[in-house]
Amino acid sequence: MPFRQIMGHRPVLDLLARAVSRGSVPPTLIFAGPDGVGKRRTAIALAQALNCEKPETFGRPHDSDIGEEPISRHDSEIGGTPISMGNDACGRCPSCKRIARAVHADVLVVEPGDSGSIKIDQVRDAIDRAAYRPFEGRRRLVIIDGADALVGEAQNALLKTLEEPPPSSIFVLLTARPDLLLPTVRSRGHQLRFGALAESDVAAALIKEHGFSETDARAAAATSDGSIGRALEEHTEEAVEARDAATRVLQTVAASADPRRRLEGAKVLAGSGDREEVWRRLLALSSLLRDMSVLASRADEHVLANADLATELKPLLRSFDAGRTVRAFSAVDRALAAIDRNASPKIVADWLALQL
Ligand SMILES: [Zn+2]
Numbered sequence: 570m571p572f573r574q575i576m577g578h579r580p581v582l583d584l585l586a587r588a589v590s591r592g593s594v595p596p597t598l599i600f601a602g603p604d605g606v607g608k609r610r611t612a613i614a615l616a617q618a619l620n621c622e623k624p625e626t627f628g629r630p631h632d633s634d635i636g637e638e639p640i641s642r643h644d645s646e647i648g649g650t651p652i653s654m655g656n657d658a659c660g661r662c663p664s665c666k667r668i669a670r671a672v673h674a675d676v677l678v679v680e681p682g683d684s685g686s687i688k689i690d691q692v693r694d695a696i697d698r699a700a701y702r703p704f705e706g707r708r709r710l711v712i713i714d715g716a717d718a719l720v721g722e723a724q725n726a727l728l729k730t731l732e733e734p735p736p737s738s739i740f741v742l743l744t745a746r747p748d749l750l751l752p753t754v755r756s757r758g759h760q761l762r763f764g765a766l767a768e769s770d771v772a773a774a775l776i777k778e779h780g781f782s783e784t785d786a787r788a789a790a791a792t793s794d795g796s797i798g799r800a801l802e803e804h805t806e807e808a809v810e811a812r813d814a815a816t817r818v819l820q821t822v823a824a825s826a827d828p829r830r831r832l833e834g835a836k837v838l839a840g841s842g843d844r845e846e847v848w849r850r851l852l853a854l855s856s857l858l859r860d861m862s863v864l865a866s867r868a869d870e871h872v873l874a875n876a877d878l879a880t881e882l883k884p885l886l887r888s889f890d891a892g893r894t895v896r897a898f899s900a901v902d903r904a905l906a907a908i909d910r911n912a913s914p915k916i917v918a919d920w921l922a923l924q925l
Contacts, residue, residue, distance in 0.1 A: 570610055570613065570614055570617075570660065570669065571614055571617060571618070571625070571627075571657045571658040571659070571660045571665075572585065572586055572611075572614045572615075572618065572627050572655075572657045572658070573627055573657055574614075574660075575607050575610055575611055575614060576607060576766055576770040576771070576773060576774045576797070577606070577607065577764075577766040577767060577770045578606075578607060578611065578763055578764075578766075581611065581761050581762075581763060582611065582614075582627070583627075583628055583655060584761070585611070585615055585618070585655070585761075586618065586627035586628060586654075586655025586656055586657055587628070587654070587655040588655070589615070589618045589619055589624075589655060589656040590654065590655045590656040594615070594619065594708075594739055595739075595758075595759040596731070596734035596738070596739055596740065597731050597734065597739070597740045597741075597742070597757050597758040597759065598615075598739065598740070598741045598742070598758060598759050598760075598761060599716070599741075599742045599743075599744065599747060599750070599755065599758035599759065599760040599761070600612060600741060600742070600743045600744070600761055600763055601744055601745075601747040601760055601761070601762055601763065602745065602762055602763025602764060602765075603745055603763070603764075603765055603794070603795070603796055604745050604796060604798050604799070605796035605797050605798015605799050605800075605801075605802075606763050606764070606765060606766050606795065606796050606797065606798070607763065607766070607797070608714075608743045608763050609678075609712070609714055609743055611763075612710065612712045612714075612741045612743060613668060613669070613676070613712070614657075614658065615710065615739075615741065616668050616673070616675075616676045616708075616710040616712070617658035617660070617664070617665045617668045617669070618656050618657055618658045619706070619707060619708040619710065619739075620658075620664045620665075620668065620673070620675065620676075620706035620707055620708060621656075621657075621658040621659050621662055621664055621665055622659070622662040622663065622664050622665075623659045623661075623662050624656045624657065624658065624659065625656070625657045625658070625659050626654055626655070626656070626657065627654070627655045627656060627657035628654045628655050664705075664706055667705075673705065673706065674703075674704040674705050674706075675703040675704055675705060675706040675708070675709040675710065676706075676709070676710050676712070677695050677698060677699075677709070677710070677711045677712065678712045678714060679691050679692065679695050679711065679712070679713045679714070680713075680714040680715055681714075681715045681718040685718060686718045686719070686720050687713065687715065687716075687718045687719045687720065687723055688720060688723060689720060689722050689723045689726060691723070692713075692719065692723040692726050692727050693726060695711045695713075696711075696726065696727065696730045698711075699711050699730065699735050699738040699740075700735050700738075701735075702737055703737050703738075707737070708737055708738070708739055709737055709738040709739070710738070710739050710740075710741060711738060711739070711740045711741070712741045712743065713727075713740065713741070713742045713743065714743045715743065715744065716742035716743060716744040716750060717744045717745070717746040717747070717749035717750060719750075721751075724750065724751045724754050725751075727740075727754065728751065728753055728754050728757065731754065731757040731758070732757065740758075742754075742758060747760065764795070765794060765795025765796065766795045766796065766797065767795065767872075767874070768787075768790040768791060768793070768795065768856055768874030768875075769790070769871075769872060769873070769874050769876075771786075771789075771790035771793050771795060771796070771797050771800050772786040772787050772789075772790035772874065773786075774797050775789055775790065775797070775800055775801075779801065781805070783877055784809065784877055785805045785808075785809060787812075787874065787875050787876070787877050787878075788805065788808040788809040788811070788812045788853075789801075789803055789805050789808040790856075790874060791808065791811075791812050791815075791852065791853045791856035791857070791874060791875060792807075792808045792811050792812070792849045792852045792853050792856075793852075794852065803849075807846075807849060808849065808853075811846070811849035811850045811852070811853040812853040812856075812857070812875070812878075814837055814838065814840060814850050814853070815838075815850050815851075815853035815854040815856075815857055816857065816878065816881055816882075817834075817837050818834045818837050818838045818850070818854060818922070818925070819854070819857060819858075819882075819885055819889075819925070820881075820885065821833050821834035821837060822834040822922060822925045823885045823887075823888040823889060824888075828923060831922045831923055831925070832919065832922055832923075834922040834925070835915075835918040835919045835921070835922035835923075836918075838850055838851075838854075838918040838921065838922060839914055839915045839918035839919075842914050842915050843914070844908060844914050846914075847908060847914040847917070847918060848905070848908055851901055851904055851905050851908065851921075852905070854901050855898060855901045855902065855905070856874050856875060857875060857878070857882065858894055858897050858898040858901060859874065859898065860873045860874055860875050860878075860879075860882055861882055861885060861886060861889055861894050862891060862894045862895065862898070864879070864882060864883060864886060865886055865889070865890065865891045865894060866891070896924070897924070897925045900921055900924035900925060901921065904917050904918075904920070904921045907920075
């Protein structure tokens with residue numbers, strides 16, 4: 570999958586595409602960021618861009634296959650002039666296809682085995698192969714997915730290679746926990762940060778690549794914390810249920826200032842009192858509140874994560890002005906933190922219903 574088909578991360582993709590076109594990709598890269606946001610995809614896209622037989626341009630305005638999302642200011646143009654041209658893979662040539670099918674001889678992926686760790690032997694094998702010239706392509710990529718799972722001696726073996734990188738090989742370390750890498754390994758790599766994805770991007774990916782219906786995709790995205798991986802792990806039914814419950818909570822507390830009525834909202838939120846369930850409902854609540862602040866500011870409805878619920882959300886704005894929405898949003902954040910610290914879901918729900 571070429572850079573242009575990856576959801577989000579535009580500044581990182583721009584940087585990599587430009588480095589490919591200039592031939593200045595650093596010998597060691599560290600992609601740091603949460604699981605399931607596209608780090609491995611980006612590493613594969615980099616391998617394709619480096620080895621593509623018919624590279625294309627990346628960074629032109631409107632070159633994205635992703636959809637109608639407007640291209641934001643930093644990605645591409647000032648006064649209509651593209652400022653960030655780079656190289657992207659075509660996605661169709663034999664090299665691109667072989668890399669996509671994971672059968673290209675010069676793209677090695679090392680990942681934790683059943684034990685959950687990456688053993689010294691796995692790393693030695695990759696290092697040995699990296700010492701030779703690329704076999705079929707121009708550059709070899711060694712992608713270490715879950716680099717924080719490298720056992721200590723494996724990190725040390727890798728460090729020796731990173732100190733004197735073989736000329737045609739690039740090491741890409743992917744990790745959600747860069748702090749678990751040895752400082753010496755970390756200091757050898759050029760670190761790129763991957764943030765959580767926008768919920769609208771998660772939903773678009775679920776629809777486009779995983780055949781979700783719009784409702785299921787939006788619901789799963791709302792409880793995904795910006796991770797496609799997490800959205801796929803979530804049971805869609807539970808996500809849809811969480812978003813429905815969160816909507817009912819807002820409708821209940823919006824309808825009346827009476828504390829008794831608000832505690833009705835708390836009951837809806839607490840549900841069966843299951844911690845995971847309350848957690849999902851809180852994530853859905855914060856997603857809905859974020860959308861309400863978008864609606865209140867009359868910003869472009871394109872950016873709504875729950876665009877399919879706009880008709881349910883709009884009437885709530887009569888009682889939720891901008892100030893109340895922002896306060897509610899930060900209260901939900903505190904509630905999530907409390908659940909994370911093991912507070913009773915029911916007590917948290919009661920507290921939150923009075924804050925909203
Ligand atoms: Zn190609």
